[in-house]
Amino acid sequence: MALSVYLAGQIHDDWRNEVRKKAEQKALPLHFTGPQEDHSLSDDIGEKILGEQPSKEYHDDAASSINNFRTRILLQKADVVIAYFGESYKQWNTALDAGSAIQAGKPLILIRPDSLIHPLKELSNQADVTVKTIDQALEVLAYLYK
Template sequence: MRLTVYLAGEIHTSWRDEIKQQAKDLQLPVDFVGPMEDHDRSDNIGEEILGEQPDKIFKDAAASSLNNLRTEILMKKSDVVMALFGEQYKQWNTAMDASAAVAFGKPLILIRQENHHHPLKELSRKAHVTVESVDQAVLALKYIFE
């Protein structure tokens, strides 16, 4: 059995690479998908497909429509979602993706440090499991195959 794992969360740090490497080291039969990690492409895809927009708000709206389409399709085709709430960046997209996973009925592994316990308490209760590190998330994934 192979699983597809959607990696939701900020795109500016290497946390996805850590998960992919650990899964590879453990020889887990998983494939990973996630949001567009090329920030410029994500921001400009609306104009690339739909043409130049009249202002930044319309540009963002066009890009968001296409990014939401991509995210929904990949997430719905995934078997499990891992959502990381990091320390360095605002985490609005992570919250949206984790909530979407819950709404889609996707198993959710929520990764958040202890200091995020209170602000994420409701979302943590909706997740199948909440962990505090990437290492713990990979071990939770590994347990599925035992």
């Protein structure tokens, strides 16, 4: 049984590659999707499709509409969502995706370090499972196959 896993979280470092690599090493039958990882494409997709926008606000609004459309479809097709909160970057999109997963009734694994226990306490309480590391999240998924 292969599962589709939506990897919600910031796109500024390679945490998704770590998840993919470790899942492959464990021979887990997982297919991964997530937000657009090409940051420039994500930021500029509105103008690429709709044409030049009159201001930065419209530029961002056009891109966010298309990125939200993409996220909504991929998240709804996912069997499970992993939301990764790290130490280094602002996590607004991660929180939005995790909340969307909860509202859609998608099983949610929340990864967050000890430093974010307090700010994410309500979200963590709504997640199906909260862990501290990528390895722990993958062990949760591996458990499905035992």
